[in-house]
Amino acid sequence: MSGLNRELEGLLSFEGEACGVDGCGPVGGERDMAALRDAEQGGAAQVGQAAAGAKPARPILPGATIGVLGGGQLGRMLAHAGSRMGYRFVALDPTPDAPCGQTAEQIVAGYADRDAARELARRSDVITYEFENVDADVAAMLETESYVPQGSALLHTTQHRLREKRAIEAAGARVAPYAEIASLADLQEAVARLGLPAVLKTATGGYDGKGQWVLRGTDELAPAWDEASRAGTELVLEKFIDFEREISVIAARRLSGEIRTFPPAENIHVRNILHLSIVPARVPDAVIAEAERLAVSIAETLGAVGLIAVEMFVAKDGTLYVNELAPRPHNSGHYTMEACRTSQFEQHIRAICDLPLGDTSLLSPVVMGNILGEHVGPLLDWMQTHDAEADRLGVAPKIHLYGKAEAKTGRKMGHVNVLAADTAAALAWINESTIWRV
Ligand code: AMP
Numbered sequence: 001m002s003g004l005n006r007e008l009e010g011l012l013s014f015e016g017e018a019c020g021v022d023g024c025g026p027v028g029g030e031r032d033m034a035a036l037r038d039a040e041q042g043g044a045a046q047v048g049q050a051a052a053g054a055k056p057a058r059p060i061l062p063g064a065t066i067g068v069l070g071g072g073q074l075g076r077m078l079a080h081a082g083s084r085m086g087y088r089f090v091a092l093d094p095t096p097d098a099p100c101g102q103t104a105e106q107i108v109a110g111y112a113d114r115d116a117a118r119e120l121a122r123r124s125d126v127i128t129y130e131f132e133n134v135d136a137d138v139a140a141m142l143e144t145e146s147y148v149p150q151g152s153a154l155l156h157t158t159q160h161r162l163r164e165k166r167a168i169e170a171a172g173a174r175v176a177p178y179a180e181i182a183s184l185a186d187l188q189e190a191v192a193r194l195g196l197p198a199v200l201k202t203a204t205g206g207y208d209g210k211g212q213w214v215l216r217g218t219d220e221l222a223p224a225w226d227e228a229s230r231a232g233t234e235l236v237l238e239k240f241i242d243f244e245r246e247i248s249v250i251a252a253r254r255l256s257g258e259i260r261t262f263p264p265a266e267n268i269h270v271r272n273i274l275h276l277s278i279v280p281a282r283v284p285d286a287v288i289a290e291a292e293r294l295a296v297s298i299a300e301t302l303g304a305v306g307l308i309a310v311e312m313f314v315a316k317d318g319t320l321y322v323n324e325l326a327p328r329p330h331n332s333g334h335y336t337m338e339a340c341r342t343s344q345f346e347q348h349i350r351a352i353c354d355l356p357l358g359d360t361s362l363l364s365p366v367v368m369g370n371i372l373g374e375h376v377g378p379l380l381d382w383m384q385t386h387d388a389e390a391d392r393l394g395v396a397p398k399i400h401l402y403g404k405a406e407a408k409t410g411r412k413m414g415h416v417n418v419l420a421a422d423t424a425a426a427l428a429w430i431n432e433s434t435i436w437r438v
Pocket residue numbers: 176199206207208209210238239240241242243246269272323324
């Protein structure tokens with residue numbers, strides 16, 4: 001436990017105890033946080049159950065240290081939002097001077113390094129993660145030896161496409177028709193049943209379109225099976241949804257059960273990498289309402305604590321299919337940083353610390369454009385010139401760069417939130433801009 005949090009010990013309230021900032025004395029003195037939590041939640045092994053809403057934990061107040069597993073841009077933006085609120089941060093990441101390490105303390109070590117994870121636990125009052133492929137052993141260890149309000153159950157679900165699909169269905173949402181594939185014969189049978197085109201995906205480890213094979217003709221089945229079966233993980237075949245739009249909804253749920261959603265974003269991908277998020281999404285109001293309802297149902301059913309991003313396809317008839325979940329801040333939620341009353345990063349901190357969630361109202365229409373390695377040069381050139389076109393269109397582009405050393409092609413280096421009177425003006429500026437010409 002950090003020294004400052006020990007000081008805060010006396011200010012924290014426990015269930016059943018009347019305790020205010022100036023209303024009661026220290027509870028527990030030198031007792032360590034895990035033991036206190038165990039007493040409160042019926043044992044460390046039940047943290048996951050508590051995370052599912054059984055019992056609220058005490059709030060974690062500013063001055064406490066938040067440990068982040070992963071030191072990338074999501075950790076960095078969490079640290080920015082949380083530092084402003086008075087929290088301290090320590091990140092664990094193998095890359096020295098990682099994006100989050102530039103704004104927080106950093107432990108330089110691999111994610112599967114148990115000693116380093118233990119060190120992170122020792123230095124933190126609460127632990128969160130900024131990516132979902134956390135080593136299962138490390139997640140379980142952290143859950144028993146420290147305080148991880150998000151729990152490892154949700155990670156376990158979202159790390160595996162088949163488990164994830166079953167959980168989504170259990171929450172009453174639709175997924176693209178799918179089949180588990182363990183052999184070429186399974187693949188042939190599934191294609192005969194679901195039809196083509198279809199997408200073969202690895203059940204674990206895929207991102208930004210990696211670990212995916214789009215199948216359009218029956219002659220593509222055997223080569224795809226050959227390649228995919230070498231990935232060494234289970235496979236799933238999905239029917240290809242001829243979607244009208246892709247949208248995502250980010251929901252936040254706090255330990256005590258309160259849930260809020262951010263306005264749905266319409267997402268446009270280029271080469272399988274998110275290019276733009278447009279808010280408000282250009283879909284009918286009924287679709288917006290249904291998307292938000294499904295995100296709430298998923299967050300509730302899965303007992304999420306913190307943020308959960310729900311990616312969906314909107315079919316031509318308005319039917320929503322949930323594609324993927326991410327139990328963390330999400331690229332499609334970066335628009336909230338300037339365009340909402342509360343950013344996704346502040347909301348995540350509020351949720352894991354069990355503070356009341358912030359207002360998610362949209363302050364301005366916005367389009368978020370990702371800055372990949374190839375866009376950095378043009379962006380830096382643009383930053384040094386006066387942009388008369390932005391003035392003419394009445395847009396305000398807000399720059400975020402993540403402090404990554406090497407601008408590799410396709411690597412996420414930053415983003416621009418383009419605030420405007422309407423999304424058409426923001427899109428017009430993006431189309432005119434030299435930043436995304438490559
Ligand atoms: P994923 O890694 O599952 O998020 O997929 C990456 C992208 O591939 C999605 O954002 C979609 O554009 C596309 N995609 C994935 N699955 C399907 C599907 N079943 N039908 C249509 N497009 C898909």
